Amino acid sequence: MKINENFLKIQSSYLFSNIAKKVAAYQSANPDADIIRLGIGDTTRPLADAVIKSMHKAVDEMADEKTYQGYQPDYGQNFVLEKIQEYDFKARGVDIDLDEIFLSDGAKSDSGNIGDIFSADNVVAICDPVYPVYIDTNVMAGRTGELLENGLWSNIVYLPCTAENNFLPELPKKHADIIYLCFPNNPTGMAITADELQKWVGYANENGSVILYDAAYEAFITEDLPHSIYELKGAKTCAIELRSFSKTAGFTGVRCGYTVVPKELVVNGVSLNKLWARRQSTKFNGVSYITQRAAEATYSPEGRQQVKDIIAYYQENAKIMLEGINKAGFKTWGGVNSPYVWLKTPDDMKSWDFFDLLLNKIQVVGTPGEGFGPSGEGFFRLTAFGSTERTKQAIERIQNFF
Numbered sequence: 204m205k206i207n208e209n210f211l212k213i214q215s216s217y218l219f220s221n222i223a224k225k226v227a228a229y230q231s232a233n234p235d236a237d238i239i240r241l242g243i244g245d246t247t248r249p250l251a252d253a254v255i256k257s258m259h260k261a262v263d264e265m266a267d268e269k270t271y272q273g274y275q276p277d278y279g280q281n282f283v284l285e286k287i288q289e290y291d292f293k294a295r296g297v298d299i300d301l302d303e304i305f306l307s308d309g310a311k312s313d314s315g316n317i318g319d320i321f322s323a324d325n326v327v328a329i330c331d332p333v334y335p336v337y338i339d340t341n342v343m344a345g346r347t348g349e350l351l352e353n354g355l356w357s358n359i360v361y362l363p364c365t366a367e368n369n370f371l372p373e374l375p376k377k378h379a380d381i382i383y384l385c386f387p388n389n390p391t392g393m394a395i396t397a398d399e400l401q402k403w404v405g406y407a408n409e410n411g412s413v414i415l416y417d418a419a420y421e422a423f424i425t426e427d428l429p430h431s432i433y434e435l436k437g438a439k440t441c442a443i444e445l446r447s448f449s450k451t452a453g454f455t456g457v458r459c460g461y462t463v464v465p466k467e468l469v470v471n472g473v474s475l476n477k478l479w480a481r482r483q484s485t486k487f488n489g490v491s492y493i494t495q496r497a498a499e500a501t502y503s504p505e506g507r508q509q510v511k512d513i514i515a516y517y518q519e520n521a522k523i524m525l526e527g528i529n530k531a532g533f534k535t536w537g538g539v540n541s542p543y544v545w546l547k548t549p550d551d552m553k554s555w556d557f558f559d560l561l562l563n564k565i566q567v568v569g570t571p572g573e574g575f576g577p578s579g580e581g582f583f584r585l586t587a588f589g590s591t592e593r594t595k596q597a598i599e600r601i602q603n604f605f
Contacts, residue, residue, distance in 0.1 A: 212347075241587075244389065244586045275489035292431065299465070302480075306489075310446060324346075333389075363578050365578055370545065392541035418446055439468065443479075451514070458490075530602060542587040545582055570585075
């Protein structure tokens with residue numbers, strides 16, 4: 204009997220699990236402490252009314268033999284896929300076929316599972332700092348080599364995102380087969396222009412690379428920036444896009460997202476669309492009917508306005524954070540086109556030390572930048588997904604303390 208020993212290489216606990224344990228321990232020792240949580244990017248506003256009504260209706264349908272739904276199509280019902288096609292792509296001048304859209308239980312799952320269709324021998328390029336799932340799932344798959352003393356993996360091509368390059372990655376100097384990009388970025392909150400993104404599309408097509416483009420936060424874009432990589436010329440032959448209803452419509456507890464794999468994307472004569480379709484039909488049994496009706500409702504006239512209002516609520520929180528943190532004397536990034544504010548810790552303090560300082564002194568929780576990778580050391584992430592009242596209180600505490 205053998206196990207997958209790659210699992211032994213990764214940290215025993217996920218970043219946000221570590222944060223939760225620290226906060227729980229502090230709360231246990233200080234039961235009266237009023238802790239404000241601006242760490243994990245979890246939504247807090249109630250689901251849109253149109254979504255709730257649609258889910259209630261779907262539950263009633265499940266209670267009636269005539270309208271009961273069992274197994275769902277592996278890739279999603281057309282009533283959802285058609286709305287995605289129309290509002291997420293066609294409205295932005297992008298033509299995507301229905302059979303290029305694969306509904307799932309979320310972008311986190313897809314970003315981890317997409318590696319199933321690629322060989323373990325592929326060279327992977329990943330931004331640093333970055334959403335931990337990209338690295339951890341490649342460790343599990345055996346693509347990363349060994350962990351070095353500097354915190355980097357030996358076989359990963361790192362794309363450092365630093366204050367010097369305004370936290371936007373530069374094209375890799377070493378060949379990369381698979382490139383992970385996330386814009387607007389988690390954790391830095393930085394967005395990318397069409398011209399800059401076009402450079403990545405050009406690189407991928409010239410070098411036979413595949414871009415895994417995480418657009419989970421596209422709904423927060425307010426400036427004239429691409430919402431989809433497919434708005435760029437040539438992207439369909441080199442890119443897979445991952446989308447999420449979690450941050451767009453507050454589905455963190457409902458679970459729904461989708462991945463787009465264009466049929467034009469062919470590697471060594473093999474269609475990645477067909478490979479992903481086969482993977483999903485084998486390992487995934489489809490999104491629940493109730494959830495699909497909920498997703499559909501986000502595209503109704505009422506749903507679209509209600510979702511827009513919810514996003515505006517979080518955007519206002521981000522503005523409050525950004526302005527308040529700047530007034531407190533911190534250097535910041537993000538906060539525009541994004542629900543995240545990325546800040547430099549004071550006096551080059553280690554990010555976990557800054558986490559402990561905020562928790563112990565003013566009972567505010569954020570996310571240490573080091574948890575997103577070595578280049579995140581000395582930085583800290585705050586999220587706009589709390590309530591406006593609590594966000595204001597947290598910023599007041601930070602301003603009064605610093």
